[in-house]
Amino acid sequence: xxxxxxxxTLDELETPFVAVDLDxxxxxxxxxxSRCDAAGVANRPHIKTHKLPFLAHRQVRAGACGITVQKLxxxxxxVQSGLDDLLITYNLVGEHKARRLARLASLANVxxxxxxxxxxxxxIKAARLxxxxxxxxxxxxxxxxxxxxxxxxxxxxxxxxxxxxPHVDFLGLxxxxxxxxxxxxxxxxxxxxxxxxxxxxxxxxxxxxGMHRIGTVPGLTEYRAGTSxxxxxxxxxxxxxxxxxxxxxxxxxxVSTPSANRAVLDTGSKVLTSDLAKPEPGxxxxxxxxxxxxxxxxxEHAVVDTSNSATRPRVGERVRVLPNxxxxxxxxxxxxxxxxxxxxxxxxxxxxxxxxR
Amino acid sequence: xxxxxxxxTLDELETPFVAVDLDxxxxxxxxxxSRCDAAGVANRPHIKTHKLPFLAHRQVRAGACGITVQKLxxxxxxVQSGLDDLLITYNLVGEHKARRLARLASLANVxxxxxxxxxxxxxIKAARLxxxxxxxxxxxxxxxxxxxxxxxxxxxxxxxxxxxxPHVDFLGLxxxxxxxxxxxxxxxxxxxxxxxxxxxxxxxxxxxxGMHRIGTVPGLTEYRAGTSxxxxxxxxxxxxxxxxxxxxxxxxxxVSTPSANRAVLDTGSKVLTSDLAKPEPGxxxxxxxxxxxxxxxxxEHAVVDTSNSATRPRVGERVRVLPNxxxxxxxxxxxxxxxxxxxxxxxxxxxxxxxxR
Numbered sequence: 084x085x086x087x088x089x090x091x092t093l094d095e096l097e098t099p100f101v102a103v104d105l106d107x108x109x110x111x112x113x114x115x116x117s118r119c120d121a122a123g124v125a126n127r128p129h130i131k132t133h134k135l136p137f138l139a140h141r142q143v144r145a146g147a148c149g150i151t152v153q154k155l156x157x158x159x160x161x162v163q164s165g166l167d168d169l170l171i172t173y174n175l176v177g178e179h180k181a182r183r184l185a186r187l188a189s190l191a192n193v194x195x196x197x198x199x200x201x202x203x204x205x206x207i208k209a210a211r212l213x214x215x216x217x218x219x220x221x222x223x224x225x226x227x228x229x230x231x232x233x234x235x236x237x238x239x240x241x242x243x244x245x246x247x248x249p250h251v252d253f254l255g256l257x258x259x260x261x262x263x264x265x266x267x268x269x270x271x272x273x274x275x276x277x278x279x280x281x282x283x284x285x286x287x288x289x290x291x292x293g294m295h296r297i298g299t300v301p302g303l304t305e306y307r308a309g310t311s312x313x314x315x316x317x318x319x320x321x322x323x324x325x326x327x328x329x330x331x332x333x334x335x336x337x338v339s340t341p342s343a344n345r346a347v348l349d350t351g352s353k354v355l356t357s358d359l360a361k362p363e364p365g366x367x368x369x370x371x372x373x374x375x376x377x378x379x380x381x382x383e384h385a386v387v388d389t390s391n392s393a394t395r396p397r398v399g400e401r402v403r404v405l406p407n408x409x410x411x412x413x414x415x416x417x418x419x420x421x422x423x424x425x426x427x428x429x430x431x432x433x434x435x436x437x438x439x440r
Numbered sequence: 441x442x443x444x445x446x447x448x449t450l451d452e453l454e455t456p457f458v459a460v461d462l463d464x465x466x467x468x469x470x471x472x473x474s475r476c477d478a479a480g481v482a483n484r485p486h487i488k489t490h491k492l493p494f495l496a497h498r499q500v501r502a503g504a505c506g507i508t509v510q511k512l513x514x515x516x517x518x519v520q521s522g523l524d525d526l527l528i529t530y531n532l533v534g535e536h537k538a539r540r541l542a543r544l545a546s547l548a549n550v551x552x553x554x555x556x557x558x559x560x561x562x563x564i565k566a567a568r569l570x571x572x573x574x575x576x577x578x579x580x581x582x583x584x585x586x587x588x589x590x591x592x593x594x595x596x597x598x599x600x601x602x603x604x605x606p607h608v609d610f611l612g613l614x615x616x617x618x619x620x621x622x623x624x625x626x627x628x629x630x631x632x633x634x635x636x637x638x639x640x641x642x643x644x645x646x647x648x649x650g651m652h653r654i655g656t657v658p659g660l661t662e663y664r665a666g667t668s669x670x671x672x673x674x675x676x677x678x679x680x681x682x683x684x685x686x687x688x689x690x691x692x693x694x695v696s697t698p699s700a701n702r703a704v705l706d707t708g709s710k711v712l713t714s715d716l717a718k719p720e721p722g723x724x725x726x727x728x729x730x731x732x733x734x735x736x737x738x739x740e741h742a743v744v745d746t747s748n749s750a751t752r753p754r755v756g757e758r759v760r761v762l763p764n765x766x767x768x769x770x771x772x773x774x775x776x777x778x779x780x781x782x783x784x785x786x787x788x789x790x791x792x793x794x795x796x797r
Contacts, residue, residue: 097536099796131739153740173740174695176706176756179454198696201755229736229743230696230704338531339555339587347587349533353771353796357714379586382488382767383510383530383796386586398558399533410739414710415771417794437774439456439710439740 093425098336098401099350101412101419105428107330108138108312115294115311116146122297122306127151127170129289129309132410134435135419136164138312149192151289151307155183156438158193164434167191170220170287172257172307174202174230181205185212194218196257196287198231203241203248210250219245220257220287223272226264235268235275242281254285259307261288261300269302292321315409316368317360331419332370332403333412335385337396346375346396348385350404354415355380360407370403372396377404450782455693455758456707458769458776462785464687465495465669472651472668473503479654479663484508484527486646486666489767491792492776493521495669506549508646508664512540513795515550521791524548527577527644529614529664531559531587532566541566541574551575553614553644555588560601560608567607576602577614577644580629583621592625592632599638611642616664618645618657626659649678672766673725674717688776689727689760690769692742694753703732703753705742707761711772712737717764727760729753734761 093102112128119126125148130139139150139161149168152158158169174197175184187193188209195206195217203219210217221238224231232238238256245253256272258265265288276283288300289307291314297306310317313331314324333354339347355366357380365377366385372392379386385404389395396402406412413419414436421429450459469485476483482505487496496507496518506525509515515526531554532541544550545566552563552574560576567574578595581588589595595613602610613629615622622645633640645657646664648671654663667674670688671681690711696704712724714737722734723742729749736743742761746752753759763769770776771793778785 097534097797173706174704174755176693176695177454198698199755202695224698228702229738229741230698233699336533338533338559341555341581341587342590345585347531349530350796352713352715352768353794356709357716358709359714381586382771384586398531398556411709414739415794415796437710437772439707439772440454 101416103419104330112145124303125305127307129307132309134413134433156440157435160435162191170194172196175205181208184209188213188215188217196220196222198222207248216250218252218254222257225258235272239279255283257287260290291318313409316407337400344390346387351383352380353382356411358408367404367406455691458773460776461687469502482662484664486664489666491770491790513797514792517792519548527551529553532562538562538565542569545570545572545574553577553579555579564605573607575609575611579614582615592629596636612640614644617647648675670766673764694757701747703744708740709737710739713768715765724761724763
């Protein structure tokens with residue numbers, strides 16, 4: 084993208100591209116850290132949002148105890164980039180995963196969250212192969228309806244099995260998000276583990292929308308937030324940030340205005356994804372024309388409805404889009420452009436992009 | 441992904457991955473070609489679905505006159521891979537695009553579709569820089585509500601301006617999809633161009649759902665279909681194919697069954713995308729449990745509702761997902777696994793993945 088003559092500012096770059104404002108990122112990193120500090124919990128940010136070792140290290144330097152990743156492949160990228168304390172918040176299932184986890188555990192301090200005995204078998208096998216300690220957190224269900232044990236007795240059984248396995252350390256509990264349902268479950272869960280004589284050194288909660296009320300979940304020792312590093316239209320809508328905190332924008336060009344109330348941008352679902360931010364309409368917010376609605380996406384076209392917009396984009400004009408959901412947008416670009424006040428600082432490879440295994 | 445010991449069959453591979461059945465692909469390529477032959481139109485398949493030079497060449501060998509691409513970056517990959525006749529169905533706007541188009545035009549036979557004077561300026565500039573001929577098609581609006589001129593006079597004006605520019609050849613008209621609205625527009629469009637004394641050698645239509653009624657749009661000389669090479673849940677729903685024609689599947693593993701009616705797969709929106717196939721429910725079809733519904737996606741989790749399923753997935757089980765919309769799934773993987781009857785033939789790099797510029 085950057086040729087012989089190095090562009091100095093964002094407006095010299097060809098669209099579409101992703102720009103990340105470092106000042107806003109630094110401010111967002113500091114905000115999360117200070118919220119964790121105020122609540123007296125460790126900060127373990129989730130790197131799934133930025134997928135960049137550069138920012139993971141910046142988060143650790145700002146005070147994070149380590150990082151959170153969702154998949155082994157993200158963990159591998161981060162360990163190879165010098166990060167050394169990782170929590171993988173995902174059930175790892177199967178022989179391939181055991182071998183990869185073993186290699187990781189011989190290189191860095193790794194802990195894994197899980198909610199079933201087969202995923203625990205993977206960790207036990209990995210710890211045996213590596214002859215290195217691997218920490219285990221048991222995931223429990225809060226309000227997400229996704230994953231995690233429901234009955235505290237399941238947590239007791241998994242914790243007991245983990246304690247019995249060589250090189251496996253049961254560390255505690257993990258959930259997402261941490262909310263009122265978490266408080267309720269934890270009351271029962273802590274009591275059950277206590278009754279079984281099981282130690283509990285970590286209770287890990289998370290979520291960007293909840294980062295301003297970490298202290299309302301008693302017992303949390305650690306917090307995981309991802310989106311807060313960039314923020315997006317959704318976290319603004321959720322009250323976790325303002326528009327001016329948003330650090331990542333897609334820069335696009337208007338390529339057609341085929342009728343009076345329609346404009347087309349060179350950025351479709353391959354850039355913005357089809358993720359929505361209901362009840363807000365559309366597939367992102369157009370910074371320069373905030374009343375316009377990105378009404379339809381094809382893979383390469385964004386069709387903008389300008390019926391209710393005071394201003395009308397013209398062909399050739401460059402615009403910025405604030406994504407509805409920023410994490411999968413990071414996943415779609417080989418590189419992001421790091422800048423301060425539109426001055427280009429670096430073109431960073433998104434090293435943990437596409438890390439689904 | 442493939443280590444020292446080369447896996448022979450799909451079930452030896454770590455999930456999630458994308459598998460492409462070559463026999464089904466070959467059958468789909470032959471079907472589209474025979475539909476075009478029967479209608480007496482040239483076949484110019486859109487490579488945005490597979491993004492693979494290997495399959496683009498296979499389509500050309502089966503009788504296609506050339507290929508269609510959506511972005512310059514896709515065109516560059518295909519020209520560098522030996523394809524030499526390309527239609528870019530996208531407005532190219534700006535200086536960067538003019539320079540890249542010029543380079544392409546000096547290497548291959550390139551034509552560009554556009555709907556406005558600024559995009560035409562890009563082509564004129566590129567042809568001047570390259571001193572090579574570039575063909576132009578004017579895009580008109582059918583029923584999509586996306587892009588294309590509305591008034592036939594706009595087509596006449598663009599065609600006239602193209603004819604007047606050195607090294608630019610006005611070739612004809614292009615639309616997507618080609619349907620009843622196309623028939624209506626073409627009646628007026630052909631008459632207007634004819635009255636202005638403008639030649640019209642190409643009328644290009646397209647769309648997988650319409651590939652079985654190409655002949656019902658009089659005057660078409662060329663057809664562009666993309667999804668038909670793989671098909672997906674949507675094109676099956678549209679009646680363009682059967683489930684057994686679908687050539688691409690995501691292979692996944694069940695990583696959790698946290699409650700009686702819920703299972704979780706290791707494949708989320710970073711694999712399946714958030715694209716829907718309404719009125720069908722869910723984010724894809726589970727081949728092994730067709731009554732189960734992929735009800736929710738996170739980036740790495742697919743939450744499956746098994747309330748109405750006769751069978752219940754178990755942790756560790758491997759399953760196949762037929763995507764709702766296959767094209768953006770191709771965009772999310774570095775490689776796809778080509779196979780016949782589950783025997784691995786090759787791991788193909790998805791060379792035109794991420795090609796948004």
